[in-house]
Amino acid sequence: MAADWLGCLVSINCGPTLGVYQGEVSSVDQNSQTIALKLPFHNGVKCPVPEVTFSAMDIKDLKFLDCSGRVGNSSSASTKVSSAAVQVPKGDPRSVDKVSSPQHCSKSHGDRHLEVPGQPKGFRRRHNSWSSSSRGANQVTPKKNGVKNGNSHMKHRDDECFGDNVDEELDTDFDFEGNLALFDKAAVFSEIDTSRSNGARSRGTPQEQTPSRYRHDENILEAKPVVYRQITVSQPGSKEYCTDSGLVVPSVTYELHKRLLMVAERHGLSLERRLEMTGVCASQMALTLLGGPNRLTPKNVHQRPTVALLCGPHVQGAQGISCGRHLANHEVEVILFLPNFVKMLDAVTNELTLFSKTGGKQVSNIKDLPDTPVDLIINCLDCHENTFLMDQPWYRAAADWANQNRAPVLSIDPPVSGQGLAVEAKWSLSLCLPLPLAEGAGRVYLCDIGVPRQVFQEVGIKYLSPFGCKFVIPLHSA
The missing domain is CATH 2.30.30.100 (SH3 type barrels.)
Incomplete structure (x- = not known):
């Protein structure tokens, strides 16, 4: 049963x-x-x-x-x-x-x-x-x-x-909202901060002030604020510039600039070294303006860029010839305009000899320059001291050709604003420290030619390099 x-x-x-x-x-x-x-x-x-x-x-x-x-x-x-x-x-x-x-x-x-x-x-x-x-x-x-x-x-x-x-109620639902309401987030974090502060003081670490909060792009090891005016000059120019990072770069008068280069030459930074350094930096900037790796590739040899180089019989002209030599070495088609002068500087003659070994084209007549627009015009016609060149027929003819050509213009070491510019530039490259340039100079760039810091101190300039990891940096009007 x-x-x-x-x-x-x-x-x-x-x-x-x-x-x-x-x-x-x-x-x-x-x-x-x-x-x-x-x-x-x-x-x-x-x-x-x-x-x-x-x-x-x-x-x-x-x-x-x-x-x-x-x-x-x-x-x-x-x-x-x-x-x-x-x-x-x-x-x-x-x-x-x-x-x-x-x-x-x-x-x-x-x-x-x-x-x-x-x-x-x-x-x-x-x-x-x-x-x-x-x-x-x-x-x-x-x-x-x-x-x-x-x-x-x-x-x-x-x-x-x-x-x-x-022995518990197995079917009782857990009250998440009620349990969360019991959690006082502000009080818990305040307690954590208090315990950390007390723990740091017990170890002998000074905690007089609350530690700063840093963004993801800030240096947490920075012990003092950044000084943005790291260059002070005894004879400032009429303009001030600043870098992309905010460092102030004051302009200098031409007299102070000339004295700086003379002291540098006395310490061993000869004119040949400055010409080579200027040519390398200027050619690097020009290659970037021409398109850089997007233009200068082995698969694009049928579209080699063309650069017209306008130079005079002075140091600025020698700097331009040095730049043209480096551009020609990088497979750029360079056309150098330099009139036939009875007497030229030795620096210009030496640079012409080196340029002739690169296969670049040299002309002495404006009529031999291209009729069609080129990719870039590099202007080195002006001189800081000899302003009478602007009245010469070859100078006026070269300036008219550059203004009529539709190519952008890069000026290397242009003169100060008081002298005026016959050719309006889109970019200008200054050396070492900028001069107060005119509005027609376009966007100003600064080139490092390797002047030691002690040379700056000798001429009364407190100097800390603004270049960082580069040799050519852009400047902005302050």
Whole structure:
């Protein structure tokens, strides 16, 4: 009879979805094919309800653990209902994702029936739920006096794992918003800052002021503010310039500029060295203006840029010839205009000799210059001291040709603003320190020709290089 199994300790395996239940049989209903367990354990954890009812269709395996407390007496107490019984330990972490709440624990997962002694098989299907909807908030874990495991150590460990301390409401939702409201962010960060400050003082580190906050592009090791006026001159010009980084570069008078170059030459920075340095920097700037790597590539030899170089018989003309030599060495087609003079400086003659070895073209008549626009015009016609050249016919003819040509103009070492400019330039390149140039000089650039700092100090200039990692930098009107 079904009443023979009341009081037995059984283990019911409901498959991987519902898990394994253990408890004492409280009732068996043959008509509805249900069995109820009181004080049940689900996967080794005490259930929050006092009783659980199972349907025969949900039971995959049923094992009798102990029948010493049953009502009747039957010799078949160890009968196994399922032919494929697999004993699952109480601590097995089975997945119960499909169980939304303990009241919907029983679901139909097959056509399996509960086998009860004395009752034939073949019962109807039925969905069932928990036998009691009441919940016990505080329930005492039943003592396992009836469990015959023969191991006191295991029993003690089970009592520790599944005792009263783990008895909680499993279906209570965690109040995230309420818990977050208890967190005072400002107070916590204030406490952290206070603890850091106290900790630093305890180590002997002075913390008199709050450390500064730095942007991602600022140097955190900077100990003092940047001084943007690092160059001061005894004879300043009428203009001031500044670099891209904000450093102030004052202009100088032509007299101070001339004296600076004379002192540099006395210390070993000869005119030849200055000419070579100026030619390299000016040619590098010109190559950039011509397109740089986008224009001067081996695959673009059929479009070689053309540069017209206008020079006079003076130092500025020698600087332009040096620039043209370097441009010709970089596969630029250079056309040098220099009139035939009876007497020229030795520096000009030497630069012409070197230029003739590069394959560049030299003309002495304006008519031999191109009729079509060139890529760039480099103007070196003007001289700082000899202003009478502007009245010469060759000078006026060259200036008219440059103004009528549609090519942009780069002036190298142009004179000061008071002398005027016959050719308006788009860019101007000054040497060492800028002169106060006129508006027609265009965008001003500064070239480093290698004057040592001690030379600046000797002429009364407090100097700190504004060039950084470059030899040619742009200047802006302050």
